[in-house]
Amino acid sequence: MGKTLAEKVWDEHVVRSAEGEPDLLYIDLHLIHEVTSPQAFEGLRLAGRKVRRPDLTLATEDHNVPTLDWDKPIADPVSRTQVETLRHNAEEFGVRLHPLGDVEQGIVHVVGPQLGLTQPGMTIVCGDSHTSTHGAFGALAFGIGTSEVEHVLATQTLPQARPRTMAVTVNGSLPEGVTAKDLVLTLIAHTGTGGGQGHIVEYRGPAIEELSMEARMTICNMSIEWGAKAGLVAPDQMTFDYLEGRSEAPKGADWDTAVERWKSLRTDDDAVFDKEVVLDASTMTPFVTWGTNPGQGVPLAASVPGPDDFEEELDRVAAEKALHYMGLEAGTPMREIAVDTVFVGSCTNGRIEDLRAAAAVIKGRHVARDTRLLVVPGSVRVRLQAEEEGLDVVFKEAGGEWRGAGCSMCLGMNPDQLQPQERSASTSNRNFEGRQGRGGRTHLVSPLVAAATAVRGTLSSPADLEEL
Amino acid sequence: MEKFTSHTGVAMPLKRSNVDTDQIIPAVYLKRVTRTGFEDGLFATWRTDPDFVLNKPEYADATVLVAGTDFGTGSSREHAVWALQNYGFRVVIASRFGDIFRGNSGKSGLVAAQVDDKVVLRLWDHLDEHPGATITVDLESRTVKAGEGPEAIAETFDIDDYTRWRLLEGLDDIGITLSHEDDIATFERGRPQWKPATIH
Numbered sequence: 330m331g332k333t334l335a336e337k338v339w340d341e342h343v344v345r346s347a348e349g350e351p352d353l354l355y356i357d358l359h360l361i362h363e364v365t366s367p368q369a370f371e372g373l374r375l376a377g378r379k380v381r382r383p384d385l386t387l388a389t390e391d392h393n394v395p396t397l398d399w400d401k402p403i404a405d406p407v408s409r410t411q412v413e414t415l416r417h418n419a420e421e422f423g424v425r426l427h428p429l430g431d432v433e434q435g436i437v438h439v440v441g442p443q444l445g446l447t448q449p450g451m452t453i454v455c456g457d458s459h460t461s462t463h464g465a466f467g468a469l470a471f472g473i474g475t476s477e478v479e480h481v482l483a484t485q486t487l488p489q490a491r492p493r494t495m496a497v498t499v500n501g502s503l504p505e506g507v508t509a510k511d512l513v514l515t516l517i518a519h520t521g522t523g524g525g526q527g528h529i530v531e532y533r534g535p536a537i538e539e540l541s542m543e544a545r546m547t548i549c550n551m552s553i554e555w556g557a558k559a560g561l562v563a564p565d566q567m568t569f570d571y572l573e574g575r576s577e578a579p580k581g582a583d584w585d586t587a588v589e590r591w592k593s594l595r596t597d598d599d600a601v602f603d604k605e606v607v608l609d610a611s612t613m614t615p616f617v618t619w620g621t622n623p624g625q626g627v628p629l630a631a632s633v634p635g636p637d638d639f640e641e642e643l644d645r646v647a648a649e650k651a652l653h654y655m656g657l658e659a660g661t662p663m664r665e666i667a668v669d670t671v672f673v674g675s676c677t678n679g680r681i682e683d684l685r686a687a688a689a690v691i692k693g694r695h696v697a698r699d700t701r702l703l704v705v706p707g708s709v710r711v712r713l714q715a716e717e718e719g720l721d722v723v724f725k726e727a728g729g730e731w732r733g734a735g736c737s738m739c740l741g742m743n744p745d746q747l748q749p750q751e752r753s754a755s756t757s758n759r760n761f762e763g764r765q766g767r768g769g770r771t772h773l774v775s776p777l778v779a780a781a782t783a784v785r786g787t788l789s790s791p792a793d794l795e796e797l
Numbered sequence: 798m799e800k801f802t803s804h805t806g807v808a809m810p811l812k813r814s815n816v817d818t819d820q821i822i823p824a825v826y827l828k829r830v831t832r833t834g835f836e837d838g839l840f841a842t843w844r845t846d847p848d849f850v851l852n853k854p855e856y857a858d859a860t861v862l863v864a865g866t867d868f869g870t871g872s873s874r875e876h877a878v879w880a881l882q883n884y885g886f887r888v889v890i891a892s893r894f895g896d897i898f899r900g901n902s903g904k905s906g907l908v909a910a911q912v913d914d915k916v917v918l919r920l921w922d923h924l925d926e927h928p929g930a931t932i933t934v935d936l937e938s939r940t941v942k943a944g945e946g947p948e949a950i951a952e953t954f955d956i957d958d959y960t961r962w963r964l965l966e967g968l969d970d971i972g973i974t975l976s977h978e979d980d981i982a983t984f985e986r987g988r989p990q991w992k993p994a995t996i997h
Contacts, residue, residue: 474878761817
């Protein structure tokens with residue numbers, strides 16, 4: 330029997346396998362940031378251990394860094410201590426760090442691909458659940474906890490029980506104006522937040538093959554939001570074209586060898602997945618969340634559901650709690666929901682293609698009077714590219730705020746937070762209670778919906794805007 | 798890591814499903830660089846409600862948490878496990894866990910015991926009838942026990958064999974892996990030279 334892509338990558342990284350024990354997997358790339366690493370380095374120090382492979386480790390500052398005044402010392406002393414701790418640890422253990430102010434600084438999952446460090450067939454881990462983003466390149470990439478960060482630092486390996494495999498086959502093509510974000514939100518509403526649990530998911534089918542690398546990253550990024558261990562897409566010419574010439578990609582003869590190798594990274598025709606989900610992209614429409622987990626979503630054209638719309642008792646209770654928290658009435662058309670803040674950014678939708686899409690909608694229009702638009706590039710490189718293309722001017726002229734790179738309002742660890750009861754349309758990945766600030770109410774949306782919402786002040790798609 | 802064999806303690810019902818790690822500890826509480834002190838962030842938002850179960854005096858000494866399905870989904874923050882442990886919890890019983898949370902629990906010595914939905918409902922009923930009651934969680938026999946007489950609950954729970962063994966023995970993962978250092982070195986010698994490096 331053949332193997333799935335995930336099984337191929339897994340098997341190539343098994344250092345040791347024994348009956349009754351998890352496999353010991355070799356890790357090709359370990360990404361680090363300031364929030365989930367301090368206790369891991371402290372553990373090494375206490376045990377007198379070194380970082381085994383600093384040359385396979387990369388650190389960046391992203392989670393709690395400010396997006397204003399980033400050239401000044403961080404004002405919040407606790408955040409500053411955490412960032413300074415990372416700098417100290419990187420220095421002591423010889424780890425390459427891209428700190429605030431560096432041209433390669435940014436969200437760890439934007440930086441890896443943009444440097445060309447994220448390549449097909451690799452194993453990649455990071456103390457962050459959205460590490461699944463890197464799966465877009467056909468890498469096996471997943472989030473880990475701090476104890477595991479310490480384990481990888483010390484050994485460059487990780488004991489892992491072999492997950493099951495799942496295929497998400499997406500047929501058809503996404504209609505005009507419908508994006509990868511809509512696709513993945515539709516998928517999560519279909520499977521529920523626990524539907525992928527225990528599985529590595531391969532996204533495949535014509536609709537996936539047509540997607541750009543940025544769009545594939547958006548989909549893989551949100552694998553964790555339906556509980557999957559990891560999500561990946563088989564590498565193809567699109568992947569190779571994205572990588573070629575990037576600073577850390579193989580060069581010359583190495584490039585040819587690598588591409589030859591990467592071309593074999595496909596699920597065999599006779600391979601069997603443990604589970605399969607099939608979706609049709611051609612019926613998809615702009616999709617937004619109404620509740621407090623990413624599975625609580627509906628088409629933008631629909632209305633807020635009520636508890637009675639759900640069959641399961643637990644879903645009814647969850648819907649009731651979510652409606653209460655979100656301050657929504659069942660039956661309200663989604664398009665009538667007024668939004669205070671629009672956030673464009675994050676490892677889900679903070680890449681250049683996302684900013685271009687949002688800017689194209691905003692250009693020549695103005696942000697609604699009672700709405701705030703916050704645009705936060707995923708990395709310094711994305712910011713500079715956007716500025717070269719004049720996207721910053723488009724956002725600023727429309728009345729939006731143009732910020733420095735970081736995770737920002739996706740999780741509100743820095744000062745970019747919602748106020749209690751403030752409502753956002755956000756291109757990020759989680760609409761959990763309080764995620765963007767205590768009491769804040771989040772609707773997850775695509776960059777196109779975010780931009781149109783900023784203009785109209787209520788949840789909208791570009792099709793709802795008046796022609797210029 | 799401290800060995801875990803069996804534990805009996807006051808059990809607290811958390812009647813919610815989909816308790817993501819942002820609810821267990823919001824991001825603003827993640828800025829410490831130590832492994833201790835996270836108890837103040839545990840369920841920080843819900844705790845502002847005086848009626849929240851954690852604020853009830855009968856659960857002041859709770860060490861076992863009984864939650865609904867999909868407990869610990871979302872963010873990878875191990876701080877969620879530390880917050881529960883720092884507060885005093887030794888065990889979480891739920892009908893399904895987020896993968897990363899379950900992994901983190903095993904590494905830090907918090908027992909994540911998975912039971913059927915029906916068992917969670919029975920335990921909740923029992924705790925409603927007897928607030929402050931204890932539950933015994935025996936890792937050796939993988940059982941949860943509560944109550945006495947004809948209404949006593951005795952059910953098995955799921956936890957993977959390897960994690961159970963490590964918890965019973967109190968073993969440190971890194972130590973185990975480093976005993977296979979030769980295998981790691983051999984693997985490294987076979988890696989293609991064109992694989993990327995961060996330092997040249």
